Amino acid sequence: MSSDVAVQIDRVGKRYGRHWALRDCTLSLPAGRIIALVGANGAGKTTLLHLAIGLMPPTEGSVSLLGTPLKPGRPQTLSQVGFVAQDHPLYRGFTVAEMLRYCRKTNTRFDQAGAEGRLRDLGIPLNRRTGRLSGGQQAQVALTLALAKQPRLLVLDEPVASLDPLARREFMKTLIAAVAETDVTVLLSSHVVTELERICDHMVLLRGGRVRLAGDIDDLLAGHRVLTGPRVDDAALDGLVTATHGERNSHLLVRQPATAPTHPRWEAHPVNLEELVLAYLEGQD
Amino acid sequence: MLWVTWRQHRAALLTGLFLLAAVTVPTLVSGFAMHEEYRAAGIAACLTDPEARAGCAQLLDQFTAHYGQWGNRMIWVTFLPALIGAFVGAPLLAREFENGTWRFAFTQGVSRTRWLLTQLTVVGAAAAVLALACSVLFTWWRGPLDAMSSPMRTAAFTVSPGLVALTLFALALGLFAGVLLRRTVIAMGLTLAVYLTVRITLEETLRPHYLSPLVRTDAQKAADALPPTAWVVDEGLITTAGNRLSDGDERKILQQVYDGDTVREGGAALERYLAEHGLRHYTEYHPADRYPIMLIIEIGLYLGLAFALFAAAAYLVRRRTS
Known part of the structure; x- marks a missing residue:
């Protein structure tokens, strides 16, 4: 199962007017994994997510979802995808129960009992209007609705960006518990790297509308290291990602396997995810 | 989808029914009084017999003075389509885009086309029924007055079954403005402005020339x-x-x-x-016998505009990505 591809993105580009939000993007997102989509604001994360679920068509290239080419807006596709949009929009005048009913009426599959159970465990009353719930509770309701569709792909766009740290942790806890015993593929965008490290096992990094890094997090960490040594201002090494210079020392983040031989002037250290992400986010074009 | 549409618009539907009930009662009361007076005073006979006409002048004047004023107030029904366009049509799509709920609605297992068609059918049918009820009520009320003066004058035309076409036009205009602008308040304003412009232009400039006089x-x-x-x-x-x-x-x-x-x-x-x-x-x-054909031309114009605007709105909804 894990060798299957959930979303295949082929040379995809998306243009808004004259501006390319996403360009020349080729990705295979493995099925059954929790995939982090990382990038600065405006890097094209939301665009990529919307393309991946067919909320809009790409300007060029093609997307296939769960093995079939994606045609935007097709109900068969939409009912296989759970989507929690940025700021988890809900109808503010609807009660929680009415939101459940909305989803039940518009989807072929809907796990009403499971959704009610989850909301009860979270202490969210069904008869409360969604506009009167806290931000964290709204996010939980949006997640519950997406999960109740029993999707094969669950996509979350900055699900915790607007939440306080406590609500953030609660949300992630619900998410992990919900997907643990299923083979659902989760694709979530975020810029809270520490959260991602705990739950994600695959990562895609965008900068300036292009994919700069993609792969299993373990492989990515094993494939990079930090070299420390006396200061050099014009280091030209194979696979150099970024160089930071102290007064006497230089720290180079390089794309090299741990086993690669190094010049004796450098001392090699393993890299952590946060260093790796920051290095690629800062990288030059 | 039917339940969803009903849930989203039930407040508007109930308000519409309430308004209808609120105007029906006084209109029925005054209408029955007028029809009774029309019959009892023998005005119908005055109108059919040219000989008797001169002697009836005072009677006719009195009757017109009494009820004409009342009838002129019916001009308010021209605001019914404007209200429906601005308060039901414009927010229908604008609110989804403004609040971001379109990303929820359009990622459920219902295609955008079906979503829009259901909304259109339910809301359009409700608006049409409301408009038809108003037009039947007011056309009945105006019966005696229309027998005494041209049924083609503004007030009569407005309360005719043409009101249904006018309402659908205003609704489509609101929908189109909503998906075009994606801001509820601005869309409501544009809907009102365009509705009034089109209606006044049509009424003042085009209507006298639907047929050559x-x-x-x-x-x-x-x-x-x-x-x-x-x-x-x-x-x-x-x-x-x-x-x-x-x-x-x-x-x-x-x-x-x-x-x-x-x-x-x-x-x-x-x-x-x-x-x-x-x-x-x-x-x-x-001449008065041209009334039906003039009315059909006007209904055709408004329905044509409504259809074009509905189609344009549907096209934009399918294409909208932000």
Whole structure:
């Protein structure tokens, strides 16, 4: 199962007017994994997510979802995808129960009992209007609705960006518990790297509308290291990602396997995810 | 989807029903009184018998004075389509885009086309039924007045079944403005502005020319030359050569005949002047029996506009990505 591809993105580009939000993007997102989509604001994360679920068509290239080419807006596709949009929009005048009913009426599959159970465990009353719930509770309701569709792909766009740290942790806890015993593929965008490290096992990094890094997090960490040594201002090494210079020392983040031989002037250290992400986010074009 | 649509618009639907009930009661009360008076006073007989007409003048005047004022108030129903367009049509899509809920609605297992068609059908049918109920009620009420004057005058046209087409046009306009602008308040404003512009232009400029008006010329100004149910769209003076006088020339003649003073002696001096100079009166009018065809043309125009706007809105909804 894990060798299957959930979303295949082929040379995809998306243009808004004259501006390319996403360009020349080729990705295979493995099925059954929790995939982090990382990038600065405006890097094209939301665009990529919307393309991946067919909320809009790409300007060029093609997307296939769960093995079939994606045609935007097709109900068969939409009912296989759970989507929690940025700021988890809900109808503010609807009660929680009415939101459940909305989803039940518009989807072929809907796990009403499971959704009610989850909301009860979270202490969210069904008869409360969604506009009167806290931000964290709204996010939980949006997640519950997406999960109740029993999707094969669950996509979350900055699900915790607007939440306080406590609500953030609660949300992630619900998410992990919900997907643990299923083979659902989760694709979530975020810029809270520490959260991602705990739950994600695959990562895609965008900068300036292009994919700069993609792969299993373990492989990515094993494939990079930090070299420390006396200061050099014009280091030209194979696979150099970024160089930071102290007064006497230089720290180079390089794309090299741990086993690669190094010049004796450098001392090699393993890299952590946060260093790796920051290095690629800062990288030059 | 049906339940979803009902849930999203039930407040508007209930408000519509409440408004309808609120105007039905006084309209029925005054309508029954008017119909009774019309029958009891024998006005119908006055109208059918030209001989009796002169003797009826006072009776007719009294009746018109009493109920005409009431009837003019019905002009408020022209606001019904505007209300539905601005408060139901415009927010229907604008609110989804403004609050971001379109990303929720369009990622459920229902295609955008079906989503929009269901909303359109339910809301459109409700608006049409409401408009039809109003038009039937007010057309019935106006019955006696329309027998006494042209049914094609503004108030009559407005409360006709044309109200249904006008309402659908306003609704489609609101939908289109909503998906185009994606801001509820701005879309409501644009809907009102365009609705009023289109309606006033159509009413003032186009409606008299749906069919070419008939023309008649009279040597003498004869008040009862045309039946009162004809719709006079233009009148003025015409030379023997068939040239119509401009408004300026007409004013000059009046100035000359009455020397800047008010018109005296029922205009006898003017008639003498016209006869001496070979000028005659002309009247452009639509006879009352043209009412149905004029109405059908107007309904066709509004339904055509409504359909085009619905189609444009559907096209934009399918394409919208932000």
